[in-house]
Structure formats: structure tokens, C-alpha cells
Amino acid sequence: MRILVAGGAGYIGSHTCVALAERGHQAVIVDNHCNSAPTVLDRIARLTGGAPEAHRVDLRDAAALDRVFADGGFDAVIHFAALKSVGESCVRPLDYFENNLGGTVGLLQSMQRHGVDRLVFSSSATVYGEPEALPLDESARLSVTNPYGRTKLIAEQIIADACAADVRLCAISLRYFNPVGAHPSGLIGEAPSGVPNNLMPYICQVAVGQRARLQVFGGDWPTIDGTGVRDYIHVVDLARAHVHAIEALAGEGGSAPAAGHPLHGHTAINLGVGRGISVLELVRAFEAASGRSIPYDIVARRPGDVAEVYADPRLAEALLGWRAALDVDAMCRDAWRWQSMNPGGYAG
Numbered sequence: 001m002r003i004l005v006a007g008g009a010g011y012i013g014s015h016t017c018v019a020l021a022e023r024g025h026q027a028v029i030v031d032n033h034c035n036s037a038p039t040v041l042d043r044i045a046r047l048t049g050g051a052p053e054a055h056r057v058d059l060r061d062a063a064a065l066d067r068v069f070a071d072g073g074f075d076a077v078i079h080f081a082a083l084k085s086v087g088e089s090c091v092r093p094l095d096y097f098e099n100n101l102g103g104t105v106g107l108l109q110s111m112q113r114h115g116v117d118r119l120v121f122s123s124s125a126t127v128y129g130e131p132e133a134l135p136l137d138e139s140a141r142l143s144v145t146n147p148y149g150r151t152k153l154i155a156e157q158i159i160a161d162a163c164a165a166d167v168r169l170c171a172i173s174l175r176y177f178n179p180v181g182a183h184p185s186g187l188i189g190e191a192p193s194g195v196p197n198n199l200m201p202y203i204c205q206v207a208v209g210q211r212a213r214l215q216v217f218g219g220d221w222p223t224i225d226g227t228g229v230r231d232y233i234h235v236v237d238l239a240r241a242h243v244h245a246i247e248a249l250a251g252e253g254g255s256a257p258a259a260g261h262p263l264h265g266h267t268a269i270n271l272g273v274g275r276g277i278s279v280l281e282l283v284r285a286f287e288a289a290s291g292r293s294i295p296y297d298i299v300a301r302r303p304g305d306v307a308e309v310y311a312d313p314r315l316a317e318a319l320l321g322w323r324a325a326l327d328v329d330a331m332c333r334d335a336w337r338w339q340s341m342n343p344g345g346y347a348g
């Protein structure tokens with residue numbers, strides 16, 4: 001299949017382009033590079049044996065996007081393109097609404113104009129807000145605690161409304177838990193700009209000597225050791241899930257799932273391992289994988305954090321035939337390999 005991958009130069013998108021190529025699909029990247037380096041394209045080429053077709057286009061530029069679709073012959077779209085920093089979204093909410101929602105609407109409109117009727121969307125476990133019960137399954141109450149999370153919830157609703165209005169359109173919103181790790185080659189990985197917001201990239205930068213100590217946000221949570229618990233998932237497993245989703249939407253005859261099929265219309269699916277790991281458990285696993293020590297201080301809780309979040313991932317297995325295969329040791333080993341081979345990210 002030929003797949004338009006919006007935001008395909010980013011962290012999860014680049015791994016998905018490699019996973020698509022491994023299954024014989026052709027990824028066509030659309031990215032404005034607001035949070036990615038064009039050099040990632042060379043790395044993808046090294047992993048797949050050929051440079052991916054790529055267009056520097058902003059999803060909100062309807063004319064430019066239409067040109068890509070007009071020449072495309074796409075079977076489906078995967079939509080990763082968004083701004084994703086929770087803290088920044090509280091400072092610049094309108095930029096988040098404009099980019100994440102404007103981009104999603106623009107993409108859906110171009111798909112409609114060109115008769116492309118299958119979409120896989122990057123959603124997030126953030127749409128569950130503060131969990132009422134664990135593990136979280138897809139029927140859990142939805143709520144948001146920040147503007148970034150609101151863009152994900154509203155985007156899911158926009159996509160569901162578009163599917164309800166057009167019986168041919170089928171979409172899967174994949175709700176990622178905590179993606180970490182990197183491709184085992186060490187050629188592609190997560191390259192945050194500035195101070196990392198998330199735990200694993202921060203640990204990596206401490207390990208490589210760029211930051212002195214990790215701050216552990218809270219040691220008094222009601223968890224196994226007092227630190228926050230999350231469902232970390234290897235980015236290579238996550239990438240593979242997108243291929244499963246695209247192939248499930250293609251069905252047997254190559255057309256989008258018809259009425260009565262479980263994937264007809266809009267479907268939300270969790271992507272997690274189904275097991276929670278504490279901050280200190282992750283630190284210890286990383287130390288074992290890297291041979292480096294990670295000095296840390298336990299400090300105050302981070303505002304907006306919750307004690308424990310992990311997925312019920314059974315729907316992904318039932319509907320997509322996918323389950324996570326890689327464990328926390330692989331996550332830490334691959335994150336460390338990427339970080340030590342590329343201490344400055346794609347800049348060197």
C-alpha cells in the first residue's frame with residue numbers, strides 16, 4: 001500500500017516508516033519539520049534501502065497538501081503531526097488548537113477531496129485524565145487536564161463525526177501510553193529540543209553526562225515504592241501496531257471496513273504493554289542496561305501528575321492481532337544505544 005504519513009519525520013513517525021517498509025508498504029512523508037530534523041530522512045533511507053518520498057508541507061496549507069494528494073494515489077493516511085508538550089500547551093493553548101485541530105481538519109478535508117477513506121490517528125492515554133480504575137480500557141471515562149490533552153480528545157471527536165457523516169470513512173485512534181526506546185540500530189530515536197519533559201529522555205541525558213541528576217517527581221505516591229507508575233511501551237512495538245492498524249483497515253478486499261465490521265466508522269484502541277513500572281524501577285533497569293549510574297533526588301510532585309496509569313491492551317489484540325513483544329530491558333538498551341551513538345540527537 002501507499003501510505004501518506006503526516007508527521008512521519010518525528011519520533012514515532014520515523015519508526016513507523018521503517019516498520020511500513022519492512023512489510024513492503026511505501027510511506028510518503030509530509031512534515032513541516034517544526035519538531036524534526038530533515039536528516040532523519042537519510043537515517044530512514046539507511047534502514048530501508050531507499051530514500052522515502054518526503055514533502056515539506058504544513059497540514060494547514062490546503063493547497064500544498066492537495067498537491068501531495070493529487071499526485072499520491074494513497075490507500076490510507078497515518079496522522080502523527082501535532083505539537084505535544086503538555087507544559088507548552090498551557091502557555092500557548094491557541095497555538096496547540098490551531099496546529100493540532102487545524103491540521104487534523106485540513107487533513108480530513110484533503111482526504112475527502114481525494115477519496116482516501118482510511119485513517120490511523122495518534123491519540124494518547126492523556127484522554128483518560130485521572131483514572132477512576134485500573135487498568136484503563138477504552139470504555140473508561142474521558143477527561144482532560146490540559147490544552148494538549150484537549151486537542152487529542154477533540155481531534156478524536158472530530159474524526160468520529162467525520163466518519164459518522166461519511167459511511168466510507170473508517171478511522172482508528174490509537175491511544176498510546178508511554179512510548180520510549182529507539183530502533184535497535186541506534187540510527188533513529190527521540191531527539192527532544194531543550195530540556196526533556198519526559199522521564200526516559202531525561203534519564204538518557206543524565207546517563208550521557210549532559211544533565212547532572214534526575215529529579216524524581218514525588219516519593220510519596222500510593223504506589224509500590226512511592227514513585228509514579230506508568231505503562232512504558234517500546235517505540236518499535238508501537239510502530240508495528242500502526243502497520244497492523246493499516247492492514248486491518250484494508251480488510252480482505254482492499255476497501256475500508258463496511259457497516260457491521262468491528263472497525264467500521266471510528267474506533268479507539270489502547271496501545272500499551274498492560275503493566276505499570278515505577279520511576280525507580282525504570283531507573284534501575286536503565287542502569288543495568290547501560291552500565292551507567294543515574295544519580296537522582298526525590299523532589300516535590302509535578303503539578304497535574306497522577307500516581308499510576310496502565311492500559312488494558314486486550315482490544316488491540318482482539319481487533320488488530322497486535323500485542324507488545326519488547327520488555328523494559330529492550331526499551332532501556334535501545335534508548336541507551338541511540339543516546340550514546342547520537343549524544344546531540346540528529347545534530348551529532
Ligand code: NAD
Nearest residue numbers: 007010011012031032033034035036058059081082122124
Ligand atoms: P514528534 O514531535 O517527534 O513528531 C511530530 C511530527 O509532526 C514532527 O516531525 C513535526 O515536525 C510534525 N508536525 C507538527 N505539526 C505539523 C504540521 N502542522 N504540519 C506538518 N507537520 C507537522 O512527536 P512524536 O513523539 O513522534 O508523536 C507523534 C504523535 O503521537 C503526536 O501526535 C503526539 O501528540 C502523539 N503522542 C505522542 C506521545 C509521546 O510520548 N511521544 C504519546 C502519546 C501521543
Ligand code: UD1
Nearest residue numbers: 086124126177178197198199202215216217228229279305
Ligand atoms: C506525559 C504527558 C502525557 C502523555 C504521556 C505519554 C506530561 C505532564 N504528560 O505523561 O500527556 O500522554 O507523557 O507520553 O508531560 N518523571 C520524573 N522526573 C522527570 C520526568 C518524569 O520523576 O524528570 C516522572 C513523572 O512524575 C511520571 C513518570 O516519570 O511519574 C513519567 O513521566 P513522563 O515521561 O513525563 O510521562 P507522563 O507523566 O505519563
